[in-house]
Amino acid sequence: MKVSLGLQDGVNVLRVEGPVDARNLNVLKAGITKLFRDGKNQILLQLEGTGKLESDVIREIAVLDLFARELSGRLALLCGDEELKKSIASFAKPPVVSLFSDQATALAYFKTASSAAAEEEEDPKDLKQKLQAKDKELEALRAQIKLVDAAETQKLRAANVELQGQVKELEEKLSRMLKERRIPADADAYMAKLAEFEATIKDLTGKIPVAAKK
Structure with missing residues (x-):
């Protein structure tokens, strides 16, 4: 060869x-x-x-x-x-x-x-324009996520405040009963309900973002 x-x-x-x-x-x-x-x-x-x-x-x-x-x-x-x-x-x-x-x-x-x-082969200018368009889409998506997070945070805070009020009311009522020695027949269920409320508050509080310190 x-x-x-x-x-x-x-x-x-x-x-x-x-x-x-x-x-x-x-x-x-x-x-x-x-x-x-x-x-x-x-x-x-x-x-x-x-x-x-x-x-x-x-x-x-x-x-x-x-x-x-x-x-x-x-x-x-x-x-x-x-x-x-x-x-x-x-x-x-x-x-x-x-x-x-x-x-x-x-x-x-x-x-x-x-x-x-x-x-x-794609024109480099076309590729640059496509990248810029994708960047804008990404920024818009990030802004939308922030809005959703803010709205969800407000809901969680409102629910937290409401539950804290309910727990406080129950604690005060239970305290009065203990002082008067008037424990209801369903005391165990009552205490379980109170514990459930406290656990819910703890869970919700953990989901609320901590505000950044200035």
Whole structure:
């Protein structure tokens, strides 16, 4: 296997002459990986005299194409060998990697793919405007939460005051009964009710935010 690199219309043309099998596939993968590291992610793999590709080789080439796409690039095959085309076509449908018979069509494919990727990228100004809109939504939500918290706090305070008044009244009534030795028959239930009121007040008091000290 002989490998050489050229550049055509911004596309890196990696020319491979001779069979590509599992033994020399690692050499090819190393060369393509180096191109990725160098920022060259538009790669046209030109195969000449390769013959039929083994399934493992086709699979590895497809994986390399996926890596290229993750880097906003592409990897495609260029060959005129009918046996090679059949081996790729029979491996999976649709083909796992783009395959072209002439260089002009292959280069046009890369140009179209690059234009589509550029259109998909959002304008930084649009992103900034979206972020500003989200910030406004967040501030509005925070303000709404504050209003809800304030209203809920007022309700809790009002309920607390009312319950404190009821407990005080019950305590005074119980105190008078004890002094007069007039303990009602349902004294246990009465004391339980008083304890329930006190527990409710304690629970409500814990829910009321403490006012910040100035």
